[in-house]
Amino acid sequence: MVTRRSICTAIAGALALASAAAHAQSYPTRPVKLIVPYAAGGPTDTFARALADAWGRKLGQALVVENRTGAGTLVGTDVVAKAQPDGYTILLTTVAHAVNPSIHDKMPYRTVEDFAPVGMAAKAPLVIVVNKNFPAQNLQDFIGYIKEHPGKANYGSAGVGSAPHLGAELLNYMTGSKTEHVPYRGSAPAMQDVIGGHLAFMMDSAPTGLAQVKAGTVRLIATTMGQRLPQTPDTPAVAEAVPRYEAYTWNAVFAPAHTPAPAIAKLNASLKEALQDPGLQKQAYDMGLVLEKNPQPQALAAFLDGELAKWSQVARAAKMTAN
Numbered sequence: 001m002v003t004r005r006s007i008c009t010a011i012a013g014a015l016a017l018a019s020a021a022a023h024a025q026s027y028p029t030r031p032v033k034l035i036v037p038y039a040a041g042g043p044t045d046t047f048a049r050a051l052a053d054a055w056g057r058k059l060g061q062a063l064v065v066e067n068r069t070g071a072g073t074l075v076g077t078d079v080v081a082k083a084q085p086d087g088y089t090i091l092l093t094t095v096a097h098a099v100n101p102s103i104h105d106k107m108p109y110r111t112v113e114d115f116a117p118v119g120m121a122a123k124a125p126l127v128i129v130v131n132k133n134f135p136a137q138n139l140q141d142f143i144g145y146i147k148e149h150p151g152k153a154n155y156g157s158a159g160v161g162s163a164p165h166l167g168a169e170l171l172n173y174m175t176g177s178k179t180e181h182v183p184y185r186g187s188a189p190a191m192q193d194v195i196g197g198h199l200a201f202m203m204d205s206a207p208t209g210l211a212q213v214k215a216g217t218v219r220l221i222a223t224t225m226g227q228r229l230p231q232t233p234d235t236p237a238v239a240e241a242v243p244r245y246e247a248y249t250w251n252a253v254f255a256p257a258h259t260p261a262p263a264i265a266k267l268n269a270s271l272k273e274a275l276q277d278p279g280l281q282k283q284a285y286d287m288g289l290v291l292e293k294n295p296q297p298q299a300l301a302a303f304l305d306g307e308l309a310k311w312s313q314v315a316r317a318a319k320m321t322a323n
Contacts (some may be wrong), residue, residue, distance in 0.1 A: 027263050030302040031062040033089045037076025040067045043205050048092045050283045051121060055274035072322055074108060081109035085256040085262030088269060095249045098307035099161045102315035103322040118253040118267045119295025125225040125248045126167050126207040129218040130201040131194050139222045139236050143175060150178040156190030159183050160322050164203040167224055167247035170319040174242050182192055194218055206288030224248055232290060252300055264297060271295055
């Protein structure tokens with residue numbers, strides 16, 4: 001009886017290994033769904049579609065972008081968390097993935113345990129812009145003003161937990177300043193109130209913020225990556241006045257937990273190739289993005305751990321809540 005059971009177990013194990021090997025050799029045999037938990041037409045969706053085009057060519061199957069919005073990215077993210085872990089449903093998400101556990105009382109999924117990292121795709125810097133009548137003319141003056149006038153400078157964002165909100169609150173946290181948050185339903189109406197003088201400043205995505213700077217409607221103060229941006233080499237990074245300051249959103253790819261390792265490896269290898277595509281690189285530059293040069297699953301896992309810790313501190317200090 002024991003011998004027969006052992007033989008059956010060995011046969012089952014061999015069949016499972018054979019099935020995994022067959023999956024690895026054939027994957028992918030059909031299009032892959034790339035879930036984007038943001039609305040169509042926004043910056044994350046725009047990048048997702050450019051990435052999907054280049055990535056699909058390297059993967060050998062189309063990547064079909066599917067927008068699943070709701071509850072501040074929770075809805076779309078949960079779709080992937082509960083999807084079949086076969087490599088055919090993956091997630092392109094942002095810094096919201098690291099912030100949501102700190103601002104929501106209840107989550108429909110586990111941020112770390114329910115996902116398998118595939119790789120970082122891009123980082124999206126922010127720019128600080130002020131209305132044309134704001135007294136500060138440069139970064140040093142701006143930092144001095146918000147520290148010396150607590151509560152006087154207000155700023156807009158696309159909502160609680162959005163990248164502009166996080167970036168501004170990180171600045172408050174690191175400088176000891178106090179600026180007042182005014183949440184909007186999207187970045188566009190917030191920018192209009194900066195232009196109109198109803199808001200003192202805003203942190204906005206580089207492409208849209210720089211477009212307004214070019215149009216002469218607002219003034220550019222600084223950028224938020226650790227170093228100056230190649231698109232604006234004469235504009236200082238906030239870190240030049242506030243050491244170690246860095247705030248940006250990012251675009252990273254995750255699969256459901258327990259997705260077979262060979263599928264993760266193939267997704268990662270083809271993602272790496274896609275990010276070297278000259279056409280995608282040009283599009284990303286025009287979007288103000290910084291593409292990842294060598295995406296690795298392990299590096300993304302470590303990065304996410306750091307982001308979870310960083311933004312939980314900021315969220316507590318700012319008393320952020322989406323409830």
